[in-house]
Structures are given as C-alpha cells and as structure tokens.
Amino acid sequence: MKYVLFVVGDERPWAEAGPEERKRVYEKWGEYDRFLRERGAAPAGNELAHSSTATTIRKDGDRILITDGPYAETVEQISGYVVVEAADLDEAIELAAAMPSDVEIRPVPAEVAS
Template identity: 75%
Template sequence: MKYLLLVTGDERSWAEAGPEERKAVYEQWGAFTTMLEERGANRGGQELAHSSTATTIRKEGDKVLVTDGPYAETVEQISGYVLVEARDVDEAVELALALPSDGVEIHPVVAQEVRP
C-alpha cells in the first residue's frame, strides 16, 4: 500500500539556517532516501518551494477565489512530500520516524481500480 508523507516544518528556521546546517540536513535526507531505496519503499518525493509561492484555489458554488499563498496561515507549512510503499500504517509510521523532520502527516493513498 502507498502512503504519502507530508513533511511539515517552520520555514523561518530553514530560511535562517546557514550553509553548513543546510548541507547537514540534505545529507540526512540523502541517508533517508538511501534507506527507503534499500527497503524497496521509495516511490518518489520532492522538496517544495517556500509556501509564499503557493497559489490557493477555493470554490464556493460558481464562485472561484484564487489567492497567493498557502491554504492556511500557520507557522508550520508543508515543505515537501515522500511517497512510500509500506505493508500497513505501522510500517509507514516507522518510515516517517526516520525522516529528518520534526513533523510529518501520513495519508494512505486510495488504490485506483481499473475500470472498463
């Protein structure tokens, strides 16, 4: 089963991080990715640009509102995602705990049925 790991964090701390701190984090991400690949669990993922670059669309009946910025104004924003293959949610949690991130939200991916 596939699970989407939404990586969350405080963008201010990343913006304030120096080159050495960023390098260390990217090395931790490299080790995490290697671990996923060795387990056959890696299905992709990416770092996301700063939430200020997001565009949000809200539909209210026939009315469409397009705004700059994230859906919610919070300190923690989604900073990336990882798609993993896991037996069950317990294994997905195990993988998520290895993430070099303070926060992660785990979502099961709904299996697509082949329809005629």
C-alpha cells in the first residue's frame, strides 16, 4: 500500500538557515532516503518551495478565485512529501518515525494508487 508522508514544520528556521546548517539537514535527509531504500519502501518525493510561493485556487460556483499564498495561514506548513510503499499503517508509522522532521501520514486509496 502507498502512503504519503507530509513533512510538516515551521518554515522560518529553514529560511534563516545558513549553508552549513542546510548541508547538515540535507545529509540527514540523505540518510533517511537510504534507510527507506534499504527497507524496500520505494521512496519518491520532493522538498517544496516556501509556502509564500503558493498560489491558491478556490471555486465559488462558476467563479474561480485565485490568490497568492498558501491555502491556510498557519504557523506550520507542509514543506515536502515522501511517498512510500508499506504493508500497513504500522509499517508506515515506523518509516515515518525515522523521518528527520514532524510528519503527517495519509494512505493513498488503493483504487488510485497505481
């Protein structure tokens, strides 16, 4: 079964991080990627640009409303995602617990997972 692991957190520290701190964080993510591959979790995913670069589209009947910025203004944002293969939610939780950040897990419904 596929699960999406959403990377969740406050974007401010990353935006303020210097080159050495960013390198250290990317190294942790490289270790995490190797961990997933060793487990056969077939990872795929990406870092996302800062939420301030988002464009939101809302529909109001036949009208389409386009605004700059994220869908919701919150302290924490989704800053990336990883898609993994896991036997069940317990395994997905185990894979997510090794992630170097906070994470939200969502299953991909079987009928759309292909």
